[in-house]
């Protein structure tokens with residue numbers, strides 16, 4: 001299979017090196033346009049070089065887009081201008097949710113939701129915490145269609161464990177909650193995920209989780225706040241050495257995804273007539289810290 005990994009952040013780089021490791025043909029499309037013809041990624045002391053590919057694409061290609069939530073609409077618009085050859089698919093991986101995302105998902109788009117932890121140090125990608133991932137069709141009307149067998153199996157070999165999910169939306173809400181329960185706290189305490197266990201945040205996490213459960217239920221998704229806090233705790237332990245993507249964004253003075261995480265929860269709850277004060281406070285605090 002031909003793969004194009006869009007986005008050369010931690011997750012995109014991690015996927016690119018692992019796809020290459022299992023023998024796939026991989027090129028890269030950085031989201032920040034540059035003139036480079038090749039990109040070097042260092043992983044486990046090996047330096048690998050990836051050719052840079054731009055749109056349009058001539059042959060059937062599996063796109064793995066590990067991009068920021070605020071870049072999703074632009075990226076999908078770019079794809080619309082350069083339609084992909086038959087046999088291509090688009091796998092999207094981003095933290096958080098967009099208010100209008102249901103209307104912008106292309107036909108063959110899939111969501112890849114992960115709890116793996118990775119961060120980048122210059123050109124080097126560090127796989128700092130093992131997790132698992134879920135793959136499912138992005139468009140609700142395709143949710144129960146069969147899984148694309150070859151694509152699934154390649155992604156599973158590259159970065160196990162991958163689960164097929166006909167209810168990917170449920171998984172996306174769980175991941176949204178995990179990110180809301182971890183990422184802003186790593187910014188506020190300026191620490192690795194594991195160091196959060198030394199801070200007294202459990203009460204606040206329960207409030208964040210309860211606000212998320214209320215909103216999810218309002219949107220037809222059942223979640224349980226106790227299990228969300230519990231899951232966040234196990235992700236914290238499994239990715240203890242990781243620097244969250246949000247902390248890396250703040251440290252490198254990039255825009256964070258807070259608007260699409262706790263900010264999304266606060267705005268959507270307000271629109272539904274209920275305040276989500278803890279998510280709102282975390283949203284504002286991270287915005288202040290990243291200004």
Ligand code: KPL
Nearest residue numbers: 115117182239242244245
């Ligand atoms: O998704 C992550 C992130 O950093 O954005 C987790 C799973 C919390 C790992 O750090």
